[in-house]
Amino acid sequence: MGSIRARANTGKLFIDFRFQGIRCREQTLLTDTPFNRQKLQALLDRIELNIADGTFVYEEVFPNSAKAKSFKQGDVIYPEFGDFAQEWWLENAFRWKKSGKVNMRSILDKHILPRFSDMPISDITKGEVLKFRSALSKLPGRGNQSISNKRINNILQPLKSIMDEASDRYKLESPFKNFKRLPLKKHHIEPFTMPEVIDIIQTADPNYRNYLVVRFFSGMRTGELHGLRWKNVSFQDNYIHVCEAFTYGEMTTPKTNEIRDIQMNSAVAQAMREQEKYSRPYSEYVFCNRKGEPLDNSNFTKRIWYPLLKELGLTRRRPYQTRHTAATLWLAAGENPEWVARQLGHSNTQMLFQTYSRFIPNATRNDGSAFEKLLSNSNQSKLTYGDNNE
Template sequence: MGKVRVRPDTGRLLLDFSYQGARFREHTALHDSAQNRKKVQTLLDKVEARIKLGEFNYSEFFPGSKNIQKFLEVDPNRANTSQTQLVRVQNSYIPARSSTRAPLFEIFARQWQTEKKIEWRASHARNIESVLSNSLIKFFGKRVLSDITKAEILEFRSKLASKPGRGGKEQIAAKTINTHMALLKGILEEASDRYSFENPYKNIKPLKLQRSHVEPFSLIEVNRIIESVREDYRNYYAVRFYSGMRTGEIDGLRWEFVDFKRGLIAIRETLVQGQTEYTKTDGSQRDIPMLGPVKAALEAQYQATGKLSPYVFCNTEGKPLDHNNITKRVWYPLLRHLGLKMRRPYQTRHTAATLLLASGENPEWVARFLGHASTEMLFKVYSRYIPNLTRQDGSAFEQMLGVQDERHAAQ
């Protein structure tokens, strides 16, 4: 009687049965699981039923198998009549080990990219293209997919980690490395499934990421910056500091999404490499109130650019601002002039978050204001800025003891 077994080196299921005294073993592309065992057992039962009826045709069940010749030697009366490439079992298909050789990494990676591109935003598609062309294909491009080993994958990661990072950093960021590795993993997973080879990307964990370093400005520093910046950028930085918008959101903001009557800004688009597209996530789609000086800044800005461009903040040609240019020409020179620590413009968003939390605003409301799906990231990044009312650090207890000590002293 035949059995369903597991190949120790791959963890994949195989059929082990006998026909006219000869032993046959057929490997599948299915990993060991209860559901897959049930599928393979169903197939084995059907094979043995056909054997008992004297109707078993090997090529009908296992097309392309190396065992077909062995079967014909055992029973030469059986002709190889089936050209089917899949075995149907109770309305599901069990893929046999493909005899088709896997293609080169570059060929399949480009095919995979073409198939997946419809799922991606334009900016994400550009990032994928950059990682493929400048990293993965350069290293793995001429390798046959099924020949790639785990050792090669780890070698690739080590070489990637040895490259210098952005902004003069000695090493490329762990987040960037994880992005490259995740793309490689996705390609290999799909290829191994299609061509039925053992996926070498196993037990390789993502690198641990350092916590985001938040360096918000104080309210005094914010006021100094807004008062000292060039007049033509004063409204821009006032809105940045008090709206908490991401760089792409404020640079891509158009007048049609500014509602002065209701005092709301509708975040619907983001600017990426000069092109407006859908926001970072669905959660980023939001309506935010014009807090503090934001409404006055936008009203003043409308007088300057309202009839010049569809974009709220634009250059003299009416085109959206180039944030890299502004950062180098306006932002960093201003910080140096004021004697403030050099910080990226994104800290304006962190500043808005910390000022809102420190003032006692509800964290859930702040999360929605910033475009976060939940408060999880808010507490993770800004926990030390959340007042004692919403966090536990012992200060409330000490304050209570202080009050009691004052009462005892008064008595």
């Protein structure tokens, strides 16, 4: 929808509207008065009506406009990528969770828009995309490593979505037609051994021991654990119902296949019983700070996790490796891969075999029982428990 606006430097009014996907601004000599605004608004209303019914001829309304030459009747005027990307964002952003929007916005602002914003969508060819991908490959990645193929593919995905939509609307061939994604390396996992897990739990601040026990032995994702409420814990039936997650400061719902019931082993059940004494009286969340709010992952990682690994002389790795640790300990103990997949929230065992194949023994045992034996052999009494106040 167009608008009537005034230049800050001159105070003169101009008309701001969109035609054929292009933003158009036509200057007038009229000063900013209510009468002049009313006059231009009537003109704008007529313009938008003619645009809607297909009868608008730019050079008839603005014969002296330099832009009028661009809008010859019958020609297709392609919008600049930046304008179309903004339109695409407004049309689609409401469908995404906050975490997805934050990530998408970051990719657009940091990588895609600086490269393509001023280019007409018709000029963005497969060759341009390949040049962009080549430039991305020279960027640094995490730590001292180069950027990963997975990260490059993730950066290109919003560009593909935008250009596929633009190509459909303007009858262009998508630059991503027959475009091959970069091959991905196998998941790099660095799980902890059982002795390392016990050392971490014993050395940790007592306020975080219950949290770490559940984190290491439940296989829950960070957001799932931080968003866990007492109403979703059943001591009677011995399970945790995973149906919520806390990410980017808000509660969200996991994907359908990630909603599941996790069987609590004895270590998790005991830690949850201990934690109940400390947090349940004043918070609906199982693991919370002193205000009763969900734990902040960044705060935990920087203030508790990394210093703890450094103190123990263990390789620095992200807290997410606790989930990999649970999976590898289960599989190494001989648990049924299908049971492990259900615990982790995988829809099938395909990802399990791809990620943890070297940890899967040939023989399997009864669901859950093999890990209980591993806990017993590791002297479960060493897993001391405490409260969890940040």
